[in-house]
Amino acid sequence: MNLLVSNPVTIEQSVKEADVVIGAVLIPGAKAPKLVKEETIKQMQPGSVLVDIAIDQGGIFETTDRITTHDDPVYTKHDVLHYAVANMPGAVPRTSTIALTNVTTPFVSALASKGLIKAFREDVTLSKGLNTIDGKLTYRAVAEAMNFPYTSMEEALQS
Amino acid sequence: MIRAWGNEDWRTQRSEKSRKPCGDDATGVVLLTRQNHEIFVEKSAGVGSGFTDEQYIEAGAIIVDSAEEAWSKDLIVKVKEPVKDEYQYFRKGQLLFTYLHLAAEEELTKALLENEVTSIAYETVQLPDGSLPLLTPMSEVAGRMSTQMGVQYLEKTKGGKGILLAGVPGVQRGKVTIIGGGVAGTNAAKIALGLGASVTILDLSHSACGNWTTYLVHL
Numbered sequence: 001m002n003l004l005v006s007n008p009v010t011i012e013q014s015v016k017e018a019d020v021v022i023g024a025v026l027i028p029g030a031k032a033p034k035l036v037k038e039e040t041i042k043q044m045q046p047g048s049v050l051v052d053i054a055i056d057q058g059g060i061f062e063t064t065d066r067i068t069t070h071d072d073p074v075y076t077k078h079d080v081l082h083y084a085v086a087n088m089p090g091a092v093p094r095t096s097t098i099a100l101t102n103v104t105t106p107f108v109s110a111l112a113s114k115g116l117i118k119a120f121r122e123d124v125t126l127s128k129g130l131n132t133i134d135g136k137l138t139y140r141a142v143a144e145a146m147n148f149p150y151t152s153m154e155e156a157l158q159s
Numbered sequence: 160m161i162r163a164w165g166n167e168d169w170r171t172q173r174s175e176k177s178r179k180p181c182g183d184d185a186t187g188v189v190l191l192t193r194q195n196h197e198i199f200v201e202k203s204a205g206v207g208s209g210f211t212d213e214q215y216i217e218a219g220a221i222i223v224d225s226a227e228e229a230w231s232k233d234l235i236v237k238v239k240e241p242v243k244d245e246y247q248y249f250r251k252g253q254l255l256f257t258y259l260h261l262a263a264e265e266e267l268t269k270a271l272l273e274n275e276v277t278s279i280a281y282e283t284v285q286l287p288d289g290s291l292p293l294l295t296p297m298s299e300v301a302g303r304m305s306t307q308m309g310v311q312y313l314e315k316t317k318g319g320k321g322i323l324l325a326g327v328p329g330v331q332r333g334k335v336t337i338i339g340g341g342v343a344g345t346n347a348a349k350i351a352l353g354l355g356a357s358v359t360i361l362d363l364s365h366s367a368c369g370n371w372t373t374y375l376v377h378l
Binding site: 001002003004005006010011014015017018019020021022023024025026035036045046047048049051053054060073074076081083088089091092093094095096097098099100101102103104105107108109111112113116124125126128129130131132133134135136137139141142145146148 | 186187190191194196205207208209210234236238251254256259261262263265268271272273275276277278279280281283284285286287292293295296297298299300301302304305306308309310312313315317318319320321322324333334335336337338339340341342343344347348351352356357358359360361362363364
């Protein structure tokens with residue numbers, strides 16, 4: 001296996017010769033950077049496959065122009081197949097549900113047993129997840145994205 | 160919006176608030192009912208994921224017939240963000256725990272604020288090291304699945320170039336390039352390597368490559 005530092009040159013070289021390219025760049029809350037140029041994709045062999053996991057954030061392939069669904073997941077551009085399904089875990093709902101439940105259940109248990117205030121006090125990880133309370137928006141990135149007033153969690157919980 | 164995997168909608172009620180999703184054979188419900196929480200599951204909520212109402216009942220949950228009744232509980236646990244039809248059930252003091260992605264959902268944000276709902280978004284729950292524990296499993300699923308999709312669409316009948324990623328003795332292996340060495344990329348690589356493909360991973364940082372080496376030793 002090759003581990004390469006990502007830059008425009010290494011991306012171009014390794015994409016051109018690949019049979020499958022997987023876009024796995026996820027920047028939470030931000031648009032994915034278009035790391036793979038159309039010129040590069042044109043040079044791939046016909047019948048190669050691009051899979052973009054970051055598609056719901058715009059995707060990293062310059063040739064990606066739409067999001068697809070599980071019913072019709074693939075389209076072809078420059079003879080290269082583009083798999084661009086936004087909600088990939090939805091194709092394997094049983095695995096996905098169990099995987100998600102495994103990680104959410106302890107938090108649900110804490111909220112149900114202790115109530116919000118005590119659960120937050122004892123677990124900063126959970127409290128980071130607070131988005132709205134009493135009509136106040138307590139998550140900064142969301143407030144900034146929408147130009148809504150932001151209230152810190154501490155302040156919102158005090159009142 | 161594309162529908163999520165089977166929409167598990169449970170609402171829990173105790174003297175406080177609670178509600179939750181479920182595991183294999185509704186393990187989540189079992190764990191919560193053992194703590195004396197009352198778990199309400201919306202009728203047919205788990206069918207899409209292969210969980211029947213009977214399984215939930217066996218696990219100790221109570222099935223409720225309508226969304227309205229389910230939303231009347233103290234703690235609402237979902238998968239996907241509420242859709243417009245559900246905004247009517249929002250009310251003050253309700254605790255909602257689900258994926259929300261509010262930055263892209265202005266109308267939903269307004270509805271939560273106006274109705275004074277307390278909401279915790281899965282995707283913003285964050286560990287001290289900056290990682291996102293409630294996003295990780297979905298990145299793992301998508302990462303592992305992405306290699307499978309590559310395998311599938313390389314087949315001639317699917318429009319691909321007609322290559323077996325693993326090759327066979329005497330024939331070159333297929334080449335997989337993975338851009339991004341985070342959770343999703345790591346999981347994509349794990350499956351590609353397991354298949355015997357020739358794998359290249361590109362990541363911005365040298366340290367990610369270092370982590371990789373450590374990771375692969377433990378594959």
